[in-house]
Amino acid sequence: MRIQPCALPGVYEITPTPRSDHRGYFMRTYDRKxxxxxxxxxxxxxxxxxxxxxxxxxxxxxxxxPPYAETKLVRVTKGAIFDVFVDLRADSATFGQWGSIELTADNRKMVYIPSGFAHGFCTLADDCAVAYKVDNFYTPAYEGGVIWNDGTLGIAWPLEGEPVISSKDSLLPSLQMFTRMHQHRDLKG
Structure with missing residues (x-):
């Protein structure tokens, strides 16, 4: 298993190393040690x-x-996605910056995203399944986020036309509004 830091501090690209034979492969996707x-x-x-x-x-x-901030470990089990993470930690030198990684069932890569980051993705194929582990329990009253197409972020989504998006996600605030709403909150939990 190869674990590499990404450009944004705290985010890691993880590449499992499958062992293959005539039957297929076996790979470890998590090893606590x-x-x-x-x-x-x-x-x-x-x-x-x-x-x-x-x-x-x-x-x-x-x-x-917070207090339900989550770290995520994201991987694709079917299809392919353009995975995006945005640093929303107010005290971070990379606040408001975003990074991305292509996760596919074929490349088997995963991304580790610490608390304080917003996360999203765009499907690159039909019929995509995305699995993710989290280190805190989902609590609806503590949901937050930033609108996917915020101009100050300038995320280069790989879209051909208009996206398929939920009405809930289309109503998320801009980065500027999110920052105003949470200016006194430590998002790292």
């Missing part, structure tokens, strides 16, 4: 899966607010 050796040991308390039928579906940009 290896993760602890990299300072990433978490107590995962929930695992979720989303399924999107159509290419061009955007989900996000979401986060949980």
């Amino acid at each position: 290896i993760w602890a050796d990299h300072g990433l040991d978490r107590q995962w308390v929930q695992e979720n899966e989303s399924f999107s039928q159509r290419k061009g579906t955007i989900r996000g940009l979401h986060l949980q607010l």
